[in-house]
Amino acid sequence: MNYRHSFHAGNSADVVKHSLLIALVRALQQKPSALTIMDTHAGCGIYDLHGNQAKRTGEAAQGVLRAFADASPLLDDYRATVQAVNLGPEPRLYPGSPRILAQLLREQDVLILNEKHPEDAKALRAAMRDTSAAVHQRDAYELWLAMLPTRTPRGVVVVDPPYEQTDERARITDTLAAARRKWAHGVTVIWYPLKDRATHVRWKQQLRRLGIPKLMSIEHWLYDAEQPGIYNGAGLFIVNPPYAFTQTLPPLLEALRVTLAPEGQRGEISFEWLGN
Template sequence: MNYRHSFHAGNSADVVKHSLLIALVRALQLKEGALTLIDAHSGCGLYDLDGDQAQRTGEAAQGVLRTLTDPNPLLNDYRAAVQAVNVGAEPHLYPGSPRILAQFLRPQDVLILNEKHPEDANALRGAMRGTPAAVHERDAYELWLAMVPTRTGRGVVVVDPPYEQTDERERITVTLAAAYRKWAHGVTVIWYPLKDRAAHGRWKEQLRALGIPKFMSVEHWLYDHIQPGLYNGAGLFIVNPPYAFTQALPPLLEALRAALAPEGHSGEITADWLND
């Protein structure tokens, strides 16, 4: 697998994913009970925005760098999470989901990370040094099923694959169905890229057929019209989002749309229930 998130760290997809992940964890932490946070595709955990790979794509310029200068206070939690791994006003590092989740751990919470690829797993261990995170080096889908139900009463599983394998969506669908049978009340977050509306619509139909009642789809389309063959945006499927999260979502989504809309486009970001 040739994908390396270091080429894409801090892009618009990261901004949306991490902003919503922070809001989700904060909503769950309104209750005192312990949370287990599981990141099945953790990557390296921390990324160099000044490095050759990030500079080669320049994607952070249209993502995190725009968001850091946006005045909307609804993005303050996200900005604070990025600034927490940097010194000074200019960001040189970008925190992946593991480092962001670690910032929100309470003493009673548990953080479990997983990265299958040895090189990235080694980098992840270095990035998480000094945190209470447990780091695994396993197949993400095997780990997902093995870790649920969580030992704590509540938990979140984050599924964030690179989608370079042709069967990635099928594996997600099958594993989600099995995990839901074991852990129907658990919260699951699945990130996905948006390229082709028709193909994505077919996958949504397959997921809808699972019959999961509380199943939300958040989609961020960057452009006003599909750019054929290009990355057009990204989204999240969220199983069992808490009420406090869904109630606060509309203004946060509008803040993200406005901050990330490419020049000449208004963009679109929506949240819908799959099984309404």
């Protein structure tokens, strides 16, 4: 599945991913010690929702624009991070994870970004010029392992690939297993698209076999029944989510479900623990 992000910026997957990422980082920042945040597939950093690629799909209408039209205070933090890169009341620009994470940094925190695609890496450097982020252009999985353990006491690795390669899930699984041996206490967030349940169930079984005690799966299915051959939603695997984050999940997930459910659909968003 090809998920080049410039075509999909601001869609329902972004609303869920970024809402949960903000909540996760805020929960970790309840402790004063420094935090390193690493984004292995950072993309361009910022996207034009009026650009040709975003307009071709129009997916922002069912994502960020719905979130901006919603009154739920549970989405206030998400809306504020998007509004921060826009001048008008309706978003024209969409911040990718790098720009959102940069907004969340405290003075003691560190942000490391990586993007292998040459054009996207160039755009990322330009988008992050006014921040303290370090930008790399390396193989994502090599960098993931090379940067562990983090130099700060605590850290988060965000893994958000386009799933263009057929072995993407296998590389994530293998790298996660190796990363756990170097950095067992670290927090890892893995984003994935949901196209069919069978593929996803097989991957969850493979991750279960890694024996990670604190492994959470969050799934957002847009439709009440599976729609074969099309994008059905997205989810996150999270290793070692902090307790403060898990306590906020039920109301936040319900707010996201209500906001993003397509017309005539209830939708489903839920979480479960996969650890032994």
